[in-house]
Amino acid sequence: MYTLTSKLKIFAIVLMVLGAILTVAGFLTVPSDEDIEHMVANHGIEHHEGEHYNKVGEDHETMVHGSESHPMNSVHGDNHHGDEAHHGSDTDVEHVTHQVHNRPWSAVYVAAFFFFMIGLGALVFLALQKAAQAGWSVVLFRVMEGISAYILPGGIIMFILLLLASFHITHIFHWMDPEVIDPSNPHYDELIAGKTGFLNVPFFLARAAAFLIGWNLYRWNIRKFSLKQDEEPKDNVWYKKGFKHSAMFLVFFLVTESIMAWDWIMSFDPHWFSTLFAWYILAGMMVTAITTIAIVTIFLKNCGYLEYVNDSHIHDLAKFMFGFSVFWTYLWFSQFMLIWYSNVPEEVTYFVTRIEDYNLVFFGMVAINFLLPVLILMNSDFKRRNWFVVTAGLFIIIGHYLDIYVAVMPATVGKSWFIGLPEIGAFLLFGGLFILTVFYTLTKAPLSVKEDPYLGESKHFHY
């Protein structure tokens, strides 16, 4: 049995408290509307100077903010931010004000989703191992169960954030604004109005609730089956049940994950769509989750738990980290290159905003998520060294946080982004909660399953 050390508990609580303080500070330091007005007024001069230059090529303001009839990447109240509008300081001020107000909420949302997706990815990895009847990973099942325990608190937090947005307490989802689907309103947006069959608040919340219930139900069942199998291993009844549930969950998950990616991430840009987006989110989810599994395993192993875990298990996890990093990059590039190549205006705005306003984060994130894991984890010997795996793992975790960050932020805060108090605060806050939940769950059951048909194979796994 694993016991939660007070050191780790205090560490996690410190992270949470520190994170909470920074997050609250982030909310409190949102500049007042007068300050923003002042800021924008100063910037307005630069806008006019840049105008002549822009006229030579394509009007890059148009590319960024969208044309009059098809505003792209807009935040609440941004709809009529057309060409002529951006000189009018009133609209500009309104525009920037919304971005600035969105920032702490978006920071919370990004961190909450990031840690939730780690839990969910670990659950999917567990289901994959069970359904594939993998022989190597049985000794790691309890670690995966522990990490996936976060989907209950994390899922509740996600749902609360979606509720807050739905009840207009936060304005991070532009399409939720009732003004944009009201034809008589000057902010009417025909494109969003055309999507209300799918993007409407009740259906959106119902979907989110159904998905969260479905995923948590599987996690609750698989944990129960795993514990029951240890108690009454006769005829492997619980093992077989777990196998069937895992197979069914994977089917359910792949459908729901697609829709979740459209709802929770892609709908931040309600004018934009991409068909492989859900796969792309899935790949990021899997690689981060496997990395977390590897890091938690190494941590527990170094603390003297997990007696059956050997270098070969770490090696296999590192191979998965390597493989999924490449897979993620493949999907990232496929999405980027197809859109870049064809350069269709309604698709390309997504990347134009990211390249113009988030250049370093956007491309730096790709380098961190691809080059570093590939170079560090290519060597077979390095994959067996704990500190190499942990180093690569930290890069992957930071890189995929930035990945979610650049997926969400350009649509909610646009140019007014910065990685400061609310971003770091929210990351620490949910990181602390994640550590606390995961390690608390690990104390609840022995760290290795006792009865599993493949346990012997896993104990003697050698690569």
Add this chain to the structure above:
Amino acid sequence: MATHKIHALYADDDVLLRAVKLIKEQKYHIEEVFCPFPVHGLEKAMGIADTRLAINAFLYGLVGLSVATVMMNYIMIEDWPQNIGGKPSFSYLQNMPAFVPIMFELTVFFAAHLMVITFYLRSRLWPFKKAENPDVRTTDDHFLMEIDAYGEDIDSITKFIYDTGATEISLIDNKDDH
């Protein structure tokens, strides 16, 4: 030169693996082992150094990447930078996404093919090569171990090999040193 070799035949890979370990312990020199299929752990038991083919492949891959980059940069950017469908051909970086498929494929192509050719060269394999097979049964279901008997007491080494489970032992006069 060495005058005597012993060919010991084994019928089972487990027996063979154990025999290799026992014979290594006695410091007899195993020249070669012929197997009909890969036996896991044999190279470890024999103490053969790890292959460096993977390192080769990595370097070949870098060569392929460089070839692709230099080629596309010369053709598309430097030599004749045409406007083809509005793609920006002002610098390599600007038009890079379009070149990535080529860069990827050439990396894989160089890594794979040059590694295979390296493998053939190092293993001395080519179409009209004369097979170096001491006993045809080793391609079907027997394992043959070739032990250097030079300077050893033939009787005692034969007895020892027999005890390790060999089904057939023959003393070979080494006429042609290969």
